[in-house]
Amino acid sequence: MPDGESAPIVLVAAREELLNKLRNALADTVGLLHAETHRDAITLLERLRSEIGLAIVELEHPDGWDLIEELTRTPKSLKVIATTSADPAPVLGEIMDLGIDALVPETMAPEEWRKTVQAVLRHNELPE
Numbered sequence: 001m002p003d004g005e006s007a008p009i010v011l012v013a014a015r016e017e018l019l020n021k022l023r024n025a026l027a028d029t030v031g032l033l034h035a036e037t038h039r040d041a042i043t044l045l046e047r048l049r050s051e052i053g054l055a056i057v058e059l060e061h062p063d064g065w066d067l068i069e070e071l072t073r074t075p076k077s078l079k080v081i082a083t084t085s086a087d088p089a090p091v092l093g094e095i096m097d098l099g100i101d102a103l104v105p106e107t108m109a110p111e112e113w114r115k116t117v118q119a120v121l122r123h124n125e126l127p128e
Contacts, residue, residue: 008121009033009051013041013067014058018083018106022056025110026117030054038063042070045078052078053121058106059084059091072099079120 009031012019019034026032033052035041045052057068059082071080080100084091088103095103101120108116 008053009048010117011035011041011044011052011055013038013061013064014056014083015061018058021106021110022113025113029114030117030121038067038070041067045071049077054079054081054117056081056083056117058082059095060086068095068098068100079123081116081120 010022010026011033012022013035014022019032023032033044033048035044041055041057045055055067055071055078057064057071057080059065059068061067064082068080068082071078076099081102081104082095082100083104083106085106088095088105092103102116104112104116
């Protein structure tokens with residue numbers, strides 16, 4: 001990251017295990033805020049909306065689907081990556097219809113996490 005440029009802030013609504021994986025994968029590229037609950041996520045967004053560029057929401061996280069619905073309501077101003085530890089095929093259409101920017105497996109390699117997060121933050125298509 002160039003000197004003088006601040007790291008984008010990413011809100012993570014997920015279990016500690018995924019948060020730690022993201023900390024390792026995204027070190028020195030973004031700042032992470034952890035929301036343990038739906039209410040925590042909304043409170044952080046209300047306080048820091050102009051500074052948060054992306055939310056990563058674990059579908060299995062308590063109220064994960066509800067949080068995604070709230071984050072993707074019109075007008076949508078926040079990029080959202082949904083992540084799941086289960087096979088995403090059964091929910092792919094439904095979750096994409098909510099307006100998320102990406103649906104990814106939690107088990108992605110650190111380099112893939114970096115590429116995906118950077119692509120979504122830049123509004124580009126996801127890497128192949």
